[in-house]
Amino acid sequence: MKRILVDQDGVLANYEAGFEFWFRGLFPGYDVIPYEQRNTFYQEDQYGIIYPELKERIEAIPRLNGFYASLPLIRGAVEGIEKLAESNDVWICTSPKVDNPYCASEKFEWIRRFLREKWVRRTIITKDKTVVKGDYLIDDKPNIQGEYVPEWEQIVYDHPYNRGIEKKRFTWDKIDDFLRWVN
Numbered sequence: 001m002k003r004i005l006v007d008q009d010g011v012l013a014n015y016e017a018g019f020e021f022w023f024r025g026l027f028p029g030y031d032v033i034p035y036e037q038r039n040t041f042y043q044e045d046q047y048g049i050i051y052p053e054l055k056e057r058i059e060a061i062p063r064l065n066g067f068y069a070s071l072p073l074i075r076g077a078v079e080g081i082e083k084l085a086e087s088n089d090v091w092i093c094t095s096p097k098v099d100n101p102y103c104a105s106e107k108f109e110w111i112r113r114f115l116r117e118k119w120v121r122r123t124i125i126t127k128d129k130t131v132v133k134g135d136y137l138i139d140d141k142p143n144i145q146g147e148y149v150p151e152w153e154q155i156v157y158d159h160p161y162n163r164g165i166e167k168k169r170f171t172w173d174k175i176d177d178f179l180r181w182v183n
């Protein structure tokens, strides 16, 4: 049985779609960047080049009260994490925005709403994922760093903005292949 850490934003919660929702609401008349053309992990980096006049207000979006609680689900995530947990020791491992005072509690609220209560009790909120033990970390972030050399191997949750990384890739629709490989 492997210990698998599962990131929340970009793996379970559809951060990209949530961002687009808030962007459209706040800046009517501005176009969102089509998902397939997204090439930076942080939205403000790419949006800030296209719309420099909005950069600061875009940076403020993930700091708004209600932002994290509003994120929709990534398709297949609920069934996927349950399936992963049938044969593995699975934990949610997520990093909060520390300058958003609502972020950590809204993350718990989100997990309670979309996943079963048991997952709230299997959630690790940490700014540094390298201190957490595990065999694998499924995460969409390109360059995860911290105080330690991680024990886990990162499996990249595939998005257009992380295609430059040479690591094993994962999406929930490929879970059967992943389970065959991991077990």
Ligand SMILES: [Mg+2]
Pocket: 007, 008, 009, 010, 011, 139, 140, 141
């Ligand atoms: Mg993430």
